[in-house]
Amino acid sequence: MDGLLAIATALFLAASAAGLGAVILKALGLRERLPALESWPVSVIIGVGALGWLMFFPAVAGALTRPVLFSIAAAGVLCLAIVVHRHDEQPRPPGRMPPTISPIIALLALLTAVIIGFDLIEALAPPADADSLAYHFALPKQYVAAQRVTFIPRAVDGSPPLLLHMTYTLALGLGGEAAMTVWSTMIGWLPAWLLYAVSRRFLAPAWALALAVLFLETPAVVYSGAAGHVEVKLAGFALVAAIAAADSIRLSDARYAVLAGLAAGFFVAAKYNGLIFAGAIGLALLPQRHWLRAGLVYGVTVIAVGWQWYAWTYANSGDPMFPLLYGWLGATDGFWSPGIADYFSTVNFGEDAPAPHNFLWLLAYPFLATFDGIPIWDSARTGLGPFLVLALPFAAGGVWHRRRDIPLHPLTTIALIAVVFYGAWYLSGTSQRVRHLVPVYPLALLVLGVAAARFRERWTGASAPLIAGIAATLFIQFGGHAVFARNYAQYWASGESREAFLLRNVARYAPVPWINSHLSKNDRLLLTERQLVYHIEIPTYTAQTRFQFLVDLVPGDSNPRRFRDELQRLGITHILLMPSLEDARRGVRHVWTDDLAAYTAALADAGCAHVLKTFSTQAAASRTVPGLANGTVSADVIEVSPRTCRF
Amino acid sequence: MRPQSASTLVPATFKVLLWLWVLGVLAGYLYQFRGFVAPLLQVMS
Numbered sequence: 001m002d003g004l005l006a007i008a009t010a011l012f013l014a015a016s017a018a019g020l021g022a023v024i025l026k027a028l029g030l031r032e033r034l035p036a037l038e039s040w041p042v043s044v045i046i047g048v049g050a051l052g053w054l055m056f057f058p059a060v061a062g063a064l065t066r067p068v069l070f071s072i073a074a075a076g077v078l079c080l081a082i083v084v085h086r087h088d089e090q091p092r093p094p095g096r097m098p099p100t101i102s103p104i105i106a107l108l109a110l111l112t113a114v115i116i117g118f119d120l121i122e123a124l125a126p127p128a129d130a131d132s133l134a135y136h137f138a139l140p141k142q143y144v145a146a147q148r149v150t151f152i153p154r155a156v157d158g159s160p161p162l163l164l165h166m167t168y169t170l171a172l173g174l175g176g177e178a179a180m181t182v183w184s185t186m187i188g189w190l191p192a193w194l195l196y197a198v199s200r201r202f203l204a205p206a207w208a209l210a211l212a213v214l215f216l217e218t219p220a221v222v223y224s225g226a227a228g229h230v231e232v233k234l235a236g237f238a239l240v241a242a243i244a245a246a247d248s249i250r251l252s253d254a255r256y257a258v259l260a261g262l263a264a265g266f267f268v269a270a271k272y273n274g275l276i277f278a279g280a281i282g283l284a285l286l287p288q289r290h291w292l293r294a295g296l297v298y299g300v301t302v303i304a305v306g307w308q309w310y311a312w313t314y315a316n317s318g319d320p321m322f323p324l325l326y327g328w329l330g331a332t333d334g335f336w337s338p339g340i341a342d343y344f345s346t347v348n349f350g351e352d353a354p355a356p357h358n359f360l361w362l363l364a365y366p367f368l369a370t371f372d373g374i375p376i377w378d379s380a381r382t383g384l385g386p387f388l389v390l391a392l393p394f395a396a397g398g399v400w401h402r403r404r405d406i407p408l409h410p411l412t413t414i415a416l417i418a419v420v421f422y423g424a425w426y427l428s429g430t431s432q433r434v435r436h437l438v439p440v441y442p443l444a445l446l447v448l449g450v451a452a453a454r455f456r457e458r459w460t461g462a463s464a465p466l467i468a469g470i471a472a473t474l475f476i477q478f479g480g481h482a483v484f485a486r487n488y489a490q491y492w493a494s495g496e497s498r499e500a501f502l503l504r505n506v507a508r509y510a511p512v513p514w515i516n517s518h519l520s521k522n523d524r525l526l527l528t529e530r531q532l533v534y535h536i537e538i539p540t541y542t543a544q545t546r547f548q549f550l551v552d553l554v555p556g557d558s559n560p561r562r563f564r565d566e567l568q569r570l571g572i573t574h575i576l577l578m579p580s581l582e583d584a585r586r587g588v589r590h591v592w593t594d595d596l597a598a599y600t601a602a603l604a605d606a607g608c609a610h611v612l613k614t615f616s617t618q619a620a621a622s623r624t625v626p627g628l629a630n631g632t633v634s635a636d637v638i639e640v641s642p643r644t645c646r647f
Numbered sequence: 648m649r650p651q652s653a654s655t656l657v658p659a660t661f662k663v664l665l666w667l668w669v670l671g672v673l674a675g676y677l678y679q680f681r682g683f684v685a686p687l688l689q690v691m692s
Contacts, residue, residue, distance in 0.1 A: 370676060371675045371676060371678070371679060372679055380679050380680065381680075381683070385676070386672050386673060389672050389676075390668075390669060390672045390673070393665060393668055394665070459658070461658050461661065461662045461665075462662075464666075465662070465666045465668075465669045466665075466669075468669060469672070469673070472669075472673050473673075476673070476676075476677070483687065483690075483691075486690070486691075624690075625683065625687055625689075625690050626690070
């Protein structure tokens, strides 16, 4: 029953997004101009952005009440009713004949239905993805409880650009946890829908559907599409923006530049990488006669759409991208310091971007990430799969065959956008995890897929190896998805309890049930394992060494007295420490907790803290294959007791 | 045995190279999961 309610809420929001997007396209005069197949997916994608954009205002005003949330969603549904009603009154243009259902199309459609089923059984299970639990779903939960958005001065996951998280907040506030997870899953399907529709401009139905299914079955999409990760959802914005930019050039029509600006602006408002993407689109718009007009309307639209979370972050911290511009702008007192800034850039970027940022590695990265990437790239089990590399010689043949068309071809614009984004992303020195490329992945799929298909049309000798390659990729990736879905199928089939599922799937979960039953809303727990935040029902403070400075844990930077004062200032009443104090004293180490363990031990020795409960916690290296590795570490829940403190 | 003309030899060579590329990419891609097979089979059994 909960599942049906969740799906109904997500569909209600999808209808709302469709209505808002359709009205925006109508206002631009583009709704009837877009190819019929693209009109609805573009509407829904733009509408998702519009929902997130609208949510900003009640979120900062502290008005995230159910009536307000319902009114926002209902306004979109009303728009949909008006658009559909008016559309019915107009004479319909003769539609294209529906494609003949060949056995290949039937097979791909069946595969799509199974994929949707796999995603839904994951979406309806308790959320278990680490990043989602740390912030993608944890922040909306916090906002709904507080009825407002609250600034957290923590790098990376404290207060990122929140456009998509606002839509999660909307779903959570209206329909609860499952509505949020189903909604997050559902909007992850939109790029595949649009990829199919856009591919139909160039390809037969079976080829277009194959590209869409390749996208849905890509390991990075399987892994993060049904979770709270934003990259798969951003692929929708990226695809709309890229197609609109290409159409703006092709048709010399500034309205498409506005559409590109809307989609790129939504990307900017949902992830810092959106700034790189918006720059790539801006560059792609230049080679046209009315470049100044197109560039201006595009730029103004991007700013009008994308400003919200940068302004909010600036207002709260003095840095619109806290703490990335600390070297130039500084930050609100106490939020950051030169010491943590150095530590953050050295440790974080050193760990997340280990390969050199030079041209040679820029060229090598796609191949290494396909065959044998550096582990931190997450490019194997959660990578982009083999298709892009596999399609290269076929695509090269297609490009050579159609070389005279290339300068004016819309796919040239789209390829340029993807290449500029990739180059700027790689050379910028930001995180090299391959999933950050997912937003432009459908662009690459479209360009390489169409070029490869053209080569096959030109030379039948390429047909068999290309089709075999696509079929084998689909088979391998579907197998991977089936294995991934098995964990969730087991949850539903076995009647496993929520707690048992979470214990099995969330790293270091063991203390959470005890914390929820023994601590109260008046307590505040300091912890370092951020994936526990979502499921802990009392206020928490995530004190990861390199991401925050309100509790200074930079090695050699602090002392136990300062630590005690920081705990008091933040109202921390308890600490979840890994390893336990006893193990820490015996020399056991856990990631990033050496200083926290040392300060907590000093507090305990001075009578300022005592252990309430000790646990043994596990963390599987993979939720899908739990036998891969299983690290065990002890944990203490420690009560801070200032009254008996001898400091 | 008559020698094959260039007009049939070149496409045939290209075709073989394309097949080798496809099989090589797939094999290279799958090879990185070699350490994953045993625990995976354990889960599936």
